[in-house]
Amino acid sequence: MRTVVLAIGIFLAGGPALAADDQAMPPQNAKKLSEIVAKVEKRNDFQYVKEVDWSSDGYTVTYYTTDKAKVEITYDSVTGEPK
Secondary structure, eight states: OHHHHHHHHHHHHOGGGHHHHTSOOOOTTOOOHHHHHHHHHTSTTEEEEEEEEEETTEEEEEEEETTOOEEEEEEOTTTOOBO
């Protein structure tokens, strides 16, 4: 019982999860990620999204085209336009 209480206490205190809070977050007026991905999906020869990353520079979307070319584009998080 004592071990369970200790584990719950660590979980409630945040423990390792607090490290994730130190990362930069998109601004309050940022475009929705779904809007950014929708723009990517409308690009010529789009096949599928491989990955989306966030940094202070914006959203970096990695996708592949129908001819298997890898494309990486960074979008401004507020305007939703490519940088």
